[in-house]
Amino acid sequence: xxxxxxxxxxxxxxxxxxxxxxxxxxxxxxxxxxxxxxxxxxxxxxxxxxxxxxxxxxxxxxxxxxxxxxxxxxxxxxxxxxxxxxxxxxxxxxxxxxxxxxxxxxxxxxxxxxxxxxxxxxxxxxxxxxxxxxxxxxxxxxxxxxxxxxxxxxxxxxxxxxxxxxxxxxxxxxxxxxxxxxxxxxxxxxxxxxxxx
Numbered sequence: 001x002x003x004x005x006x007x008x009x010x011x012x013x014x015x016x017x018x019x020x021x022x023x024x025x026x027x028x029x030x031x032x033x034x035x036x037x038x039x040x041x042x043x044x045x046x047x048x049x050x051x052x053x054x055x056x057x058x059x060x061x062x063x064x065x066x067x068x069x070x071x072x073x074x075x076x077x078x079x080x081x082x083x084x085x086x087x088x089x090x091x092x093x094x095x096x097x098x099x100x101x102x103x104x105x106x107x108x109x110x111x112x113x114x115x116x117x118x119x120x121x122x123x124x125x126x127x128x129x130x131x132x133x134x135x136x137x138x139x140x141x142x143x144x145x146x147x148x149x150x151x152x153x154x155x156x157x158x159x160x161x162x163x164x165x166x167x168x169x170x171x172x173x174x175x176x177x178x179x180x181x182x183x184x185x186x187x188x189x190x191x192x193x194x195x196x197x
């Protein structure tokens with residue numbers, strides 16, 4: 001079986017074509033492990049994530065990416081753990097490092113599917129950010145999937161929402177931390193697969 005990837009942006013705008021991006025988390029995982037005797041744990045998945053934090057000031061000045069007042073106001077209402085990723089850091093990277101970051105994550109394995117939470121958001125951000133640095137999306141369009149549809153398909157006919165929280169994730173989950181967000185979606189998929197098989 002091929003490995004799968006999942007990624008998630010945190011942003012400062014909902015403008016997918018020119019909004020500034022704060023960070024991105026990405027993870028490669030093995031879906032064959034979902035029904036196994038040793039399925040993933042939430043913290044194991046969080047530890048498998050790779051995260052890159054971006055220089056927002058450079059994006060605004062050099063690449064004319066924008067910040068939305070509404071999105072900033074939304075961030076102000078989030079928890080301190082989520083808000084801390086907005087603080088500039090000496091480790092913040094230029095968006096011109098994004099392409100190699102993605103390639104480094106996807107190497108040494110054949111990638112079967114690439115998931116995001118919603119395909120009208122993160123993949124469009126990815127394409128627009130990469131276009132600013134004269135790169136293209138390294139993931140073939142026919143491999144792109146979204147977790148909302150996957151979860152709703154697997155839970156068809158039930159009252160389960162695509163935002164459900166598997167019990168083993170509740171204690172450690174940090175809202176709007178991109179590594180936690182993608183780990184949670186993988187846990188949701190794993191939980192449903194284990195119920196079905």
